[in-house]
Amino acid sequence: MNKVLSVTNLTMDFGGLRALNEVDLDVRQGEIVALIGPNGAGKTTFFNCITGMYDPTEGEVLVLTPGGANVRLNGMKPNKVTEIGLARTFQNIRLFSSMTVLENVMIGRHCRSRAGVLGAALRDPRTRREEQEIVDRSYALLRELGLENSVNEFARNLPYGAQRRLEIARALATEPFLLLLDEPAAGMNPQETMQLKDLVLGIRERYQLSILLIEHDMKMVMSLSDRIFVMEYGQMISEGSPAEVSRDPQVIRAYLGEDHHA
Amino acid sequence: MDNLKKAILTSLWFMFLTFPLMVVRVNTIEKIVQWRFMNMVYVGVGAFVLSYVWRYLLAKRQIGESRDETGGGRRSFGARLLSEPRLYVPGLAALGLAALAFPLAGSMYQVNIMITALIYVVLALGLNIVVGLSGLLVLGYAAFYAVGAYTYALLNHHFGLGFWTVLPIGAGMGALFGILLGTPVLRLRGDYLAIVTLGFGEIIRLVLENWSDFSMGPSGISGIDRPSLFGMQLSVNGSTIYMYYIMIGLMLLTIFFTNRLKNSRIGRAWIALREDEIACQAMGIDKTRTKLTAFALGAAWAGLMGVVFAGKTVFVNPASFTFLESAMILAMVVLGGMGSIVGVVLGALVLILLPEFLRDFALYRMLIFGAAMVLVMVLRPQGLISGERKVYRFQAGEGSHE
Numbered sequence: 001m002n003k004v005l006s007v008t009n010l011t012m013d014f015g016g017l018r019a020l021n022e023v024d025l026d027v028r029q030g031e032i033v034a035l036i037g038p039n040g041a042g043k044t045t046f047f048n049c050i051t052g053m054y055d056p057t058e059g060e061v062l063v064l065t066p067g068g069a070n071v072r073l074n075g076m077k078p079n080k081v082t083e084i085g086l087a088r089t090f091q092n093i094r095l096f097s098s099m100t101v102l103e104n105v106m107i108g109r110h111c112r113s114r115a116g117v118l119g120a121a122l123r124d125p126r127t128r129r130e131e132q133e134i135v136d137r138s139y140a141l142l143r144e145l146g147l148e149n150s151v152n153e154f155a156r157n158l159p160y161g162a163q164r165r166l167e168i169a170r171a172l173a174t175e176p177f178l179l180l181l182d183e184p185a186a187g188m189n190p191q192e193t194m195q196l197k198d199l200v201l202g203i204r205e206r207y208q209l210s211i212l213l214i215e216h217d218m219k220m221v222m223s224l225s226d227r228i229f230v231m232e233y234g235q236m237i238s239e240g241s242p243a244e245v246s247r248d249p250q251v252i253r254a255y256l257g258e259d260h261h262a
Numbered sequence: 263m264d265n266l267k268k269a270i271l272t273s274l275w276f277m278f279l280t281f282p283l284m285v286v287r288v289n290t291i292e293k294i295v296q297w298r299f300m301n302m303v304y305v306g307v308g309a310f311v312l313s314y315v316w317r318y319l320l321a322k323r324q325i326g327e328s329r330d331e332t333g334g335g336r337r338s339f340g341a342r343l344l345s346e347p348r349l350y351v352p353g354l355a356a357l358g359l360a361a362l363a364f365p366l367a368g369s370m371y372q373v374n375i376m377i378t379a380l381i382y383v384v385l386a387l388g389l390n391i392v393v394g395l396s397g398l399l400v401l402g403y404a405a406f407y408a409v410g411a412y413t414y415a416l417l418n419h420h421f422g423l424g425f426w427t428v429l430p431i432g433a434g435m436g437a438l439f440g441i442l443l444g445t446p447v448l449r450l451r452g453d454y455l456a457i458v459t460l461g462f463g464e465i466i467r468l469v470l471e472n473w474s475d476f477s478m479g480p481s482g483i484s485g486i487d488r489p490s491l492f493g494m495q496l497s498v499n500g501s502t503i504y505m506y507y508i509m510i511g512l513m514l515l516t517i518f519f520t521n522r523l524k525n526s527r528i529g530r531a532w533i534a535l536r537e538d539e540i541a542c543q544a545m546g547i548d549k550t551r552t553k554l555t556a557f558a559l560g561a562a563w564a565g566l567m568g569v570v571f572a573g574k575t576v577f578v579n580p581a582s583f584t585f586l587e588s589a590m591i592l593a594m595v596v597l598g599g600m601g602s603i604v605g606v607v608l609g610a611l612v613l614i615l616l617p618e619f620l621r622d623f624a625l626y627r628m629l630i631f632g633a634a635m636v637l638v639m640v641l642r643p644q645g646l647i648s649g650e651r652k653v654y655r656f657q658a659g660e661g662s663h664e
């Protein structure tokens with residue numbers, strides 16, 4: 001199958017600290033791939049490298065767009081990466097807190113719309129049409145994520161789980177072909193986590209996109225992912241199906257410590 | 263009860279502190295020490311009352327805040343008023359009529375004050391784009407104002423260009439300088455940006471002061487033409503009234519324009535940039551472009567007002583564009599409520615007109631003014647009006663399929 005994302009040999013240095021060391025990872029079309037590993041393994045850094053937040057020291061980040069073009073993302077600005085079709089959420093929620101829930105999603109439509117200063121001032125029919133389209137699509141997304149009752153609330157007033165879902169809605173609004181979720185279930189209770197799992201599966205179904213997620217909740221990871229990559233100290237130590245990975249002695253050692261032998 | 267105790271302690275402390283100054287007086291002529299214990303009582307009572315009121319207000323605010331957090335999106339009174347057409351339409355109509363009739367009723371002096379106030383309203387609305395909406399703390403805004411004023415002064419002096427011709431040029435020059443300043447400071451935020459822009463403002467002023475061949479130095483440029491009405495030159499009084507109506511027009515234009523911008527794709531991008539720069543970029547917003555647009559548009563209004571200012575006073579010199587000017591305009595934005603258009607208009611009017619009303623109090627004018635500002639910031643740190651967001655309408659019945 002086609003690889004929508006292929007990362008080879010990715011290395012990221014922060015001064016003397018090597019946060020990522022020659023990491024390889026790929027995501028195939030329509031797959032849900034999980035990236036797991038102990039705290040500080042470099043998972044978020046990996047996300048930052050492929051979304052343009054950091055410029056990787058070495059290595060290649062290639063994507064295959066739905067249009068069939070191969071694009072190298074290294075050194076590209078974050079907004080360009082989003083335009084190409086990658087969208088992400090953040091481990092520590094980063095919503096626009098004093099904007100309404102709807103407006104947060106509308107921001108996601110920014111890179112898919114065009115109106116400029118002149119359009120804003122004149123409100124010509126084209127701008128008005130575009131604006132209405134932004135509102136309608138944003139609202140549709142909010143309904144899909146079960147947030148339609150808090151459309152006009154400030155984002156900061158939402159409960160925690162809803163804020164996480166709003167981040168996903170906002171990311172989806174940019175029409176990605178690859179969705180990157182950084183610990184989407186963090187801080188959720190088991191029931192919310194179960195709902196989230198169904199939600200992620202539903203999103204893949206509906207939007208025909210591929211998903212790469214970082215997650216610590218093993219139950220969710222094992223039941224959701226097609227493949228799992230395991231990272232430790234900036235190195236990729238294992239890769240495979242959930243069953244394969246959970247049998248891998250290296251993974252068991254990384255998670256349980258040196259002394260345990262499974 | 264705790265408040266009471268603390269207030270008493272504060273007042274005791276103040277009595278002690280001011281003891282040498284207020285109570286003891288050495289009369290060197292008669293060589294005696296006077297003990298003015300009455301003063302001590304005044305200080306004590308004054309400090310007690312002030313400190314008690316202060317604490318009471320702070321406590322009230324905290325309660326308000328916690329209620330705000332639990333109670334969800336409770337909107338402020340101002341915001342509620344603004345969302346009810348039944349309430350604001352008649353008021354607005356009356357206000358409009360009063361504004362139009364004002365030059366007929368008021369004295370020339372009052373009309374002049376009103377023109378100044380209107381100029382500041384537009385300046386504050388311009389700065390509101392940069393500071394209020396985009397969250398870029400710019401402290402050198404008066405520099406763009408100066409650019410506009412000198413654009414008109416110089417073009418009029420050397421080439422005899424008229425007010426109406428230079429008006430758009432002034433705005434364009436403002437925007438150009440906005441981009442010139444904006445480009446090197448794109449990476450800066452918060453206090454760093456504030457300091458650099460403050461420096462920029464001073465540089466412009468110093469250049470104007472010292473480059474005499476270009477700007478005629480500290481003595482400035484005089485004899486600038488007033489705006490003409492269909493080619494006619496008006497009398498001083500006539501042109502003041504004319505200027506008043508021009509300013510009313512320009513203010514309405516500014517309100518119209520900034521209001522539309524605020525609720526547009528660009529305006530939302532500005533607010534997102536203010537809220538979270540990283541998330542904003544991750545959502546596909548070009549940070550560089552968005553910031554530069556904000557700088558350019560904000561500065562354009564200052565340039566525009568610079569031209570009006572030069573046309574009104576018929577004289578410009580660098581002393582009109584000091585840091586104090588920038589600080590005043592910033593205070594209007596903050597006092598009114600960052601990002602809120604009605605708030606900023608109110609803030610500007612209050613800050614310009616209040617000192618005028620207080621002229622009767624002569625000496626204490628600035629004191630009352632300062633106290634009023636502190637009070638507003640304690641009671642409503644978010645500004646007079648805040649938290650108004652547009653409520654969008656969508657097709658609710660529609661399924662979610664695209």
Ligand SMILES: Nc1ncnc2c1ncn2[C@@H]1O[C@H](COP(=O)(O)OP(=O)(O)OP(=O)(O)O)[C@@H](O)[C@H]1O
Nearest residue numbers: 014017019037038039040041042043044045046091
């Ligand atoms: N901007 C940075 N500058 C310096 N060091 C950094 C930076 N970002 C991350 N690091 C370091 O890189 C390492 C990996 O951090 P990262 O946030 O990627 O871990 P993580 O796998 O996401 O962990 P967690 O599960 O706790 O989120 C850590 O040692 C961290 O201190």
Ligand SMILES: [Mg+2]
Nearest residue numbers: 043044045091
């Ligand atoms: Mg992380």
